[in-house]
Amino acid sequence: MATPSSSRSGADRCPGLLTPFVSADGAMVRLRVPGGRVAASTLAEICSLAGAFGDPDVTVTSRGSVQLRGLPDPLPRELITAIGDLGLVPSGEHDKARNIVADPDAALDDLVAELDAALLADPGLAELPGRFLLAVAGSSGPVLGEPWDVAIIDEGGVLRCDGGASKGGSARVLVDGRSVVVDRAAAAQAALEVARRFLAARPDARTWNVRDLPPEARVDLLQGGTACVVEAGAPPAPGPVGEDLVALLPLGLLTPTMVTALVEVLSASRGSSQSSSHLDERGQSTLRLTPWRSVVVPGGAAQAAELETAGFVTRPDSxxxxxxxxxxxxxxxxxxxxxxxxxxxxxxxxxxxxxxxxxxxxxxxxxxxxxxxxxxxxxxxxxxxxxxxxxxxxxx
Structure with missing residues (x-):
């Protein structure tokens, strides 16, 4: 999620915040979008920057983040400053560690925000490997089918666990087939405590994930954990979900035409019956990018035809x-x-x-x-x- 900018420019706030991958066809920059939550206006700005400095098509990744490709090397300071001012890289040190995937459910927005804020607040967690993945899910959430290292499940009533099902204001923290139930308000810190133990047990820099640790080291990652079997649901298929729309991006590419259509659809839906859960703290529409290279468009069901014309897939039989x-x-x-x-x-x-x-x-x-x-x-x-x-x- 975007973090409010300070009075300093993006480049000054995060020196060295962007480390591009460089090929013969230009540089590529990955912008992490924790949980896929992003304001529509921010996504439009990202796409505008992509067109101004490189390949105009933005890539949505399997972690619900975005990549800008075909950029100049070295990166222009204007581009670095503009990205920093969007709040997408609030900490250069933590950038590679901010890998959070989440179900595209508005009820999980606060957990995603709390997890990201707590991660950024701990300097030691900047050492997490770039492949270490944190997940936030609902009961049987589809994101549980992704290769996560530590997961938080809200209202995990359908999990088959020795410790029973989490209810009410509780959440379940899972790692390596074991789980504990904690207060929902403590879930982010409980998950990050597992990450800290992972770093302490990590024998070398090539140990990227929990599954890479020896079995005896994994046992101690979660204190008081009991055996737990995860049941992941199917990813959301393209098409309407109530007033909203799951719109798939072919090949994970978001083109300028698609972005223009998104902005128009969201402008048309404002003032309709869409709930306030679709708006961020600034009253802007919140889009949810998914690990399945789709975007959940609030209030977009009524404009599915327009979005399909622009290049989105809005039918499950595509x-x-x-x-x-x-x-x-x-x-x-x-x-x-x-x-x-x-x-x-x-x-x-x-x-x-x-x-x-x-x-x-x-x-x-x-x-x-x-x-x-x-x-x-x-x-x-x-x-x-x-x-x-x-x-x-x-x-x-």
Missing amino acids: PWTILTACAGAPACTRTSTPTRDLAREAAPLLDPTGPPVHVIGCERACGHPARPHATSPTPASAADIVAAQRSPLRKA
């Missing part, structure tokens, strides 16, 4: 619900395979009811979904992608 791809060439210099272009050619030929398929340009398989899926490595044509979906030998 092939884009089962098709993903890494950046590929020319955006990534590790491959000569134009994965996204081939995915676009293959989309009309795929079975939307078949297994998901992920197109990759090299062995790193970047951007792959957490769900079971087939892979299409370095395809030469759209036909190779179709064949991968139909071949059990290609399943990951």
Whole structure:
């Protein structure tokens, strides 16, 4: 979530706040958006900066954050200052540690904000690895299907746990198959205490996640924990959810046309019956980016047709619900395979009811979904992608 700016500029407030990845096609910057919560106006500003300095299409990641690609190297000071002033990098030291995924439920907004604020307030937690993932979920929340390290579950009534179900003002903190029930107000600190124990037990810099620790070290991460089995729900399918709309981004790309349509839809929905839970502290509409490369648009159900015309997917029977791809060439210099272009050619030929398929340009398989899926490595044509979906030998 955006943090209010101080009187200093973004660059002065966070010296060295942006460390870009540089390729032959320009620099890439990742902006972490904890829990995917972002004001619509902030997202519009991000997209405007992308178009002004690099590739105008913004990438939404599998952690509900965003990437700006094709940027100059070195990064212009004007860009660094503008990003800092948006409040998206409130601490340069903690930037890599701010990996929080969350269900796109307004009832969880306060837990996401509390977790992010508590993380930023602890200098020691800046040492968390960039792959360490914190999750905030509701009962059987779909985000529990992601590869998290520590999770907070609000109202976890359907969890099968030795300690019983959390109720009322309680939450459950989970790590490595064990959980404890705590007061909801204490959940953020309880989760971060696990993160501190992880750092204390971490033997080296290549130990990225809880699952990388030896079993005897993992046992001590959660004091008083009891065995717990997580039941994750299915990610929200594209389409209306009450007055709101789940709008999928094909290939995770948010284009200028799509952003313009979002702004227009949100302007049209203001003053309607949308609840105040859709507004942030400044009275602006809150969008929720999801780990499944979609965006929950408050009050957007009535304008689904307009958003689909702009490029969003708003129907659950679209092939884009089962098709993903890494950046590929020319955006990534590790491959000569134009994965996204081939995915676009293959989309009309795929079975939307078949297994998901992920197109990759090299062995790193970047951007792959957490769900079971087939892979299409370095395809030469759209036909190779179709064949991968139909071949059990290609399943990951």
